[in-house]
Amino acid sequence: MSVFSVDIQDAASDVQRINMAISQAVxxxxxxxxxxxxxxxxxxxxxxxxxxxxxxLIKASASQAS
Structure with a gap:
């Protein structure tokens, strides 16, 4: 599994947690x-x-581009 897919999965999980917290607050x-x-x-x-x-993700993308 690449670094990108792990970081994207982490980010997606964070977005889900944000959505849940917003829903609970609302x-x-x-x-x-x-x-x-x-x-x-x-x-x-x-x-x-x-x-x-x-x-x-930005750092990994920049290092892969160079």
Whole structure:
């Protein structure tokens, strides 16, 4: 399995986690409940991991191009 496919799978997993956290937060707001700190932390953590995966993909792409 190549580095690209692993990083793309990691990024896809992070996107799924972000979508789940957003859905849970929106559900809380719709139900009239405050958004839990845990839901926000999951969202921030997944977004951070996605940014890291993107940086790794860019670096791998640049090294392969040279």
């Amino acid at each position: 559900g809380s707001v719709v139900d009239g409940r405050p958004v839990a700190l845990n839901e926000l932390m999951v969202l921030v953590g997944a977004a951070s991991e996605l940014a890291s995966d993107k940086a790794e």
